[in-house]
Amino acid sequence: MSSTIALLLIVVSVLFILGIKFLSSPKTARKGNLVAAAGMLLGLIILCNRDGSGVWSHGWTFNYTLIVIGTVIGLIIGAIGAYSVKMTAMPQMVALFNGLGGGAAALVASLEFMRGAHSIEGLTAFIAVAMLFATLIGSLSFSGSIIAYLKLEGKCEKPMTFPGQNILNGLILLVILGLCGYLTVNSGASSATMAFLVLAGLALFFGVAMVMPIGGADMPVVISLLNSFTGLAVAADGFAINNTAMIVAGTLVGSSGTLLTLLMCKAMNRPVSNVLFGAFGSSGGTAAAASGMAGTIKPIQADEVALLLAYAQRVVVVPGYGMAVAQAQHSVRELTEELGKRGVEVQFAIHPVAGRMPGHMNVLLAEANVPYDQLIEMEQINPSMDRVDVCLVIGANDVVNPAAHEDKSSPIYGMPIIDADHCKTCIVMKRSMAAGFAGIENALFYKDNTRMLFGDAKASLNALVAAVKAS
Amino acid sequence: MTIESLQAYNQILVLFIFVLAIFVGIEVISKVPSMLHTPLMSGTNAIHGIILFGGILVLADADTTLTTVLGFVAVVFGSANVFGGFMVTDRMLQMFKKKK
Numbered sequence: 001m002s003s004t005i006a007l008l009l010i011v012v013s014v015l016f017i018l019g020i021k022f023l024s025s026p027k028t029a030r031k032g033n034l035v036a037a038a039g040m041l042l043g044l045i046i047l048c049n050r051d052g053s054g055v056w057s058h059g060w061t062f063n064y065t066l067i068v069i070g071t072v073i074g075l076i077i078g079a080i081g082a083y084s085v086k087m088t089a090m091p092q093m094v095a096l097f098n099g100l101g102g103g104a105a106a107l108v109a110s111l112e113f114m115r116g117a118h119s120i121e122g123l124t125a126f127i128a129v130a131m132l133f134a135t136l137i138g139s140l141s142f143s144g145s146i147i148a149y150l151k152l153e154g155k156c157e158k159p160m161t162f163p164g165q166n167i168l169n170g171l172i173l174l175v176i177l178g179l180c181g182y183l184t185v186n187s188g189a190s191s192a193t194m195a196f197l198v199l200a201g202l203a204l205f206f207g208v209a210m211v212m213p214i215g216g217a218d219m220p221v222v223i224s225l226l227n228s229f230t231g232l233a234v235a236a237d238g239f240a241i242n243n244t245a246m247i248v249a250g251t252l253v254g255s256s257g258t259l260l261t262l263l264m265c266k267a268m269n270r271p272v273s274n275v276l277f278g279a280f281g282s283s284g285g286t287a288a289a290a291s292g293m294a295g296t297i298k299p300i301q302a303d304e305v306a307l308l309l310a311y312a313q314r315v316v317v318v319p320g321y322g323m324a325v326a327q328a329q330h331s332v333r334e335l336t337e338e339l340g341k342r343g344v345e346v347q348f349a350i351h352p353v354a355g356r357m358p359g360h361m362n363v364l365l366a367e368a369n370v371p372y373d374q375l376i377e378m379e380q381i382n383p384s385m386d387r388v389d390v391c392l393v394i395g396a397n398d399v400v401n402p403a404a405h406e407d408k409s410s411p412i413y414g415m416p417i418i419d420a421d422h423c424k425t426c427i428v429m430k431r432s433m434a435a436g437f438a439g440i441e442n443a444l445f446y447k448d449n450t451r452m453l454f455g456d457a458k459a460s461l462n463a464l465v466a467a468v469k470a471s
Numbered sequence: 472m473t474i475e476s477l478q479a480y481n482q483i484l485v486l487f488i489f490v491l492a493i494f495v496g497i498e499v500i501s502k503v504p505s506m507l508h509t510p511l512m513s514g515t516n517a518i519h520g521i522i523l524f525g526g527i528l529v530l531a532d533a534d535t536t537l538t539t540v541l542g543f544v545a546v547v548f549g550s551a552n553v554f555g556g557f558m559v560t561d562r563m564l565q566m567f568k569k570k571k
Contacts, residue, residue: 016518017495023514024503030564033514037557040521047524055531063539067527070543074523074550081551082558090563094513097556101519104548107541108525115532126482224512231519235492239485241528247485248492249521255496256515260508267505352505359509366566377505 005054008046013248015039020252026372043245050242087367088324091357095149095223098230102141105233109134110200112240117187127240128184134236135196136176136203141229143207148223151216160212169209176202210276217398218275220357221264225272228257267352269415295446297433300453302460305427306467309335312389314345316381318418319361320354322395322430322457329368331461332394336370338468348374349381349391349418351399378418388423393444395429395457401442410440426450429457510563517556523549 016039022032047055058064078097085093113131116123123131150156179199186192214222231253238246265272309315317336323329336346348370354361362375385391393400400420403410420426421444428445430452444450453460503511526549530542 017499019518020496020511020515021499023511024500024507026504026507026567029507029510029567030561033510033517033557033560033564036514036518040518040553040557043521043524047527049528049531055527058531061531063531063533063542066539066543067530067546070526070530070546071523071550074547074552075554077547078551078553078555079558082555082562085559090509090513090559093555093559094509094516097520097552097559098516100548101516101522101552101556104522104526104545104552105519107545107548108522108529111529111533111538111541111545114538115529124478227512227516227519230522231515234519234522234525235489237522237525239482239489241525242481242485243524243528244485244488246521246524247488249518251489251492252496252499253515253519255493256500257512259497259500260503260512260515263503263505264508350506352508357509357512359506362506363509363563363566366563369566372506372567375506 005046005048005052008042009244012039012043012046012245015042016245016249016252020256039245048243086327087329087364088327089152090363091220091223091360092149092152094357095145095152095219095226098223098227099142099145099149102138102145102226102230102233104138105230105237106135106138106142106200106203108237109138109233109240110196112237113183113187113196114193116240117192123187125184128187129180130236130239132180132183132199134233134240135200136180137229137236138233139200139203140207140210141226141233143204144211144226144229145207145223147208147211148219148226151211151214152219154216156212159215165209165213169206172202172206172209176206214276220353220360221261221268221272221275223357224257224261224264225276228254228261231255231257264353267416295448297445298451300427300451302453302463303467305451305453306464306471308390308425308427309339309344309392309464310342310468310471312344314347314388315339315390315392316347316349316385316388316423318349318351318354318391318393318396318400318420319365320351320394320396320399321360322397324355324360324364324395326395326457328394328458328461329364329370331458331465333365333368333370335461335465335468336374338465342468346374347376347381349378349385349420350375351378351396351418352416354396354399378416382419385419385422389425391420391423391426393420393426393428394461397430397442398440400444401440402447403440403443406443412440420444421447421449424449427453429453429455429460431456510560510567513556513560513563517553517560520549520553520556523553525549 019032019036022028109131231250235247235250339346350361400418402421404412404415404417526545533539533542
């Protein structure tokens with residue numbers, strides 16, 4: 001490797017670090033993404049073989065034609081996925097891309113393992129362990145991401161458990177570790193290929209078994225975790241291929257992804273272990289919460305809500321996943337603009353885990369051209385909620401459930417919520433009385449100052465816009 | 472230095488990079504507001520698409536039908552991850568703008 005290439009590799013690493021740094025501030029986020037992409041391009045141009053010679057300066061073989069074809073196919077798949085996906089389906093897309101990355105990492109690790117094992121000098125224990133780790137984690141990330149994708153698409157949303165699942169998972173894990181140990185020592189043995197295939201198969205199965213018991217509402221945390229897994233698998237691949245850029249990029253993703261996972265769990269006030277293994281402990285206990293709801297449900301009509309809104313001074317909108325499902329973000333923006341013209345102060349209260357991904361609501365509202373300085377985070381808006389005239393809850397449920405404050409037996413007790421019940425009038429827009437994703441009743445709906453506006457969120461909002469215009 | 476000790480030295484060096492990168496990764500995102508969690512996840516997702524490099528290297532070396540096919544799949548997957556990842560992140564972020 002020439003020293004110019006080595007120096008350029010440092011530039012690539014710096015571009016990745018700066019890219020992630022810029023991504024964590026709203027002003028520079030878009031630039032950050034481009035900076036990271038520039039780093040990727042530079043890394044690709046100066047890509048080196050294991051012996052340090054430039055990849056692109058070799059004689060052109062048929063394999064290089066295949067590389068170009070494969071890259072172009074991937075580019076087309078990626079572009080179609082990225083530009084055709086609806087904003088509401090963004091989390092699924094990230095899950096899918098992550099799964100592909102994990103699959104690629106596992107394939108690269110498998111091929112490296114086989115190549116090293118069959119070479120004359122054999123595989124060093126260091127590389128063998130790194131490759132087994134990458135195969136394991138990459139496969140797990142691949143199958144786990146696909147299950148996460150299916151769950152977010154609304155298929156098999158519910159947590160799935162069966163008796164003895166814990167024991168089975170434990171056994172599989174033991175077999176996996178045993179196989180890893182065997183393969184590290186006997187990488188060149190004739191039985192190694194078979195053992196390796198079994199290992200990869202078990203890892204794929206383990207990814208499914210790990211994600212299946214987790215409810216759809218927790219998929220963001222799962223995707224974030226699998227994202228950091230893929231990063232670590234890529235870093236491990238970087239060890240074998242001797243590519244520093246891959247090690248740096250993979251590790252950055254691994255560690256920042258782990259922190260992001262923890263931040264998400266913290267926003268829900270739940271330990272990671274509870275998210276990942278919670279379904280096993282709580283079977284059947286949650287349904288009982290329905291009893292003890294005091295008060296009655298008070299429905300309201302759109303015309304009446306429009307009057308309340310039009311003559312309010314301060315209105316806070318609390319969006320939730322229901323808004324995403326109804327594709328109602330544009331109607332919400334129309335309503336808030338209409339209210340703004342009348343001099344009503346409108347803000348959006350964003351719960352960190354509203355929707356299917358942290359920041360999901362921000363992305364949706366940004367798509368509808370709601371300026372981001374109108375979006376207020378939960379901690380900032382809560383202290384002033386009792387000075388809000390009307391709080392409009394659109395398709396949110398668990399994130400405004402006062403049981404988190406009041407009911408010690410509730411599964412969400414202790415989770416920070418938006419204090420929608422503190423405002424003067426709370427309007428809850430909902431399709432039906434079905435429970436939220438956590439599967440528990442919401443005491444907010446029964447409060448004296450709460451009115452329910454039933455119906456599809458988009459249709460209701462359009463009716464509100466028309467009624468506000470008329471009033 | 473012998474080749475073996477040079478190899479061992481190189482492995483220690485990459486482990487060194489690995490450990491430092493862990494801390495950098497944690498440090499750079501420690502102050503991210505929750506509104507940027509999704510774009511950040513999507514952006515880091517694109518960055519691990521660097522696995523495309525690995526796919527290219529194994530496919531360049533592939534000499535049997537099996538390794539060629541698997542390497543090719545790895546390149547397609549990695550390429551979709553890296554290009555799709557950056558594009559989808561950019562699409563999310565271009566919508567974050569202030570009211571004019």
